[in-house]
Amino acid sequence: xxxxxxxxxxxxxxxxxxxxxxxxxxxxxxxxxxxxxxxxxxxxxxxxxxxxxxxxxxxxxxxxxxxxxxxxxxxxxxxxxxxxxxxxxxxxxxxxxxxxxxxxxxx
Numbered sequence: 001x002x003x004x005x006x007x008x009x010x011x012x013x014x015x016x017x018x019x020x021x022x023x024x025x026x027x028x029x030x031x032x033x034x035x036x037x038x039x040x041x042x043x044x045x046x047x048x049x050x051x052x053x054x055x056x057x058x059x060x061x062x063x064x065x066x067x068x069x070x071x072x073x074x075x076x077x078x079x080x081x082x083x084x085x086x087x088x089x090x091x092x093x094x095x096x097x098x099x100x101x102x103x104x105x106x107x
Contacts, residue, residue: 021103024103025096025099025100025103026059026099027056027059028099028102028103029092029095029096029098029099030052030055030056030058030059030068030095031052031053031055031056032052032095032098032099033055033068033072033088033091033092033095034048034051034052034053034054034055034056034072035048035052036091036095037051037055037072037075037076037088037091038051038052040076040079040081040083041075041076041079041081051075054071055068055071055072058071065092068092069085069088069089069092072088073085073088076088
């Protein structure tokens with residue numbers, strides 16, 4: 001039974017590590033998306049940092065990406081930036097790839 005218990009613990013540890021990594025990738029992606037949007041809104045570096053943090057926080061409102069997309073799209077529109085939801089979703093996908101790449105470099 002020891003081998004089975006060891007494998008079970010190893011699987012649980014891997015599952016926990018994978019979950020933590022996905023959380024970090026998502027947080028980094030949201031921060032990158034916030035920086036992307038801040039660039040379109042022509043925010044200062046200090047405002048960009050604060051806005052990127054706000055986008056990360058927005059992801060805790062509901063499951064999925066819709067809360068983040070809704071925030072960024074609404075903020076861009078309020079700032080007078082003409083952008084469609086598809087462009088924000090495309091930027092989100094691009095930032096996901098970049099966040100994964102950055103996290104792989106850190107490992």
